[in-house]
Amino acid sequence: MSKQMKFDSEDEEFFGSVGSFGVPKFDNAMHGGVPRGFLVVGFTEVGSGCELFAKQFTSPAEEPDNTILISTNESQLEIARVFKKYNWPTDIAVRTLGEEYNARVLEKELLASRYRLEGFKLPDIQRLAQTRFVDDDTQDFLTEMTNEVMAMGPYFRAVI
Structure with a gap:
């Protein structure tokens, strides 16, 4: 079932009927943009x-609060460097799933590897885990990303 989206007439007047791709020649080829x-x-x-x-x-x-760039392989610093190089606005939301994955998932695996390198055996690591608070949080980056984009208002610009 399709949902009919009605845009505010003031927004349509302010933003126009098309949005720029950010590349003037491409905008012209696409009859003004998107x-x-x-x-x-x-x-x-x-x-x-x-x-x-x-x-x-x-x-x-056009609306930095309604603009997000989601990257799977670049870091925040790499993205910021490119934006500064081309004098593009840096006040948009940027989410780096690769960095998030490293921080949330790989750090746990790295800790287990360190324990093994220090001579701990798997039963020792399991026993140690039972004596501490165990975070059983499953990471679902795709759902988080989808929810973040879907929560944005009309005229949002999201790039993944």
Whole structure:
């Protein structure tokens, strides 16, 4: 069942009927940009410049509070460096799933590896885990990301 989205007439007047891709020549080729309310999906090959295009697509940031860049492989520092290099606005939301995965999941595995290197055997590690608070939180990055994007208001710009 499709949901009809009604945009505020003041917003339509302020923002216009299309949004910029952030690349003037591409905007011209696409008759001004992306029509409001449309979804753009792009599939690219690795090394084709898709990361730079994704950042450039977020750069118009008409409403920084409604703009998010979600990266799976770049760090916050790498992304900020590119935005500063091209003088793009840096007040948009940026989420780096690779860094989050490293912090939340890989750190636990690294700790277990350290215990093994120090001579602990698996039964010792399991016994140690039973005597401490065990975090049994399952990480679902895809659901978190989807919820974050779906919570944004009309005229949002999200790039993954």
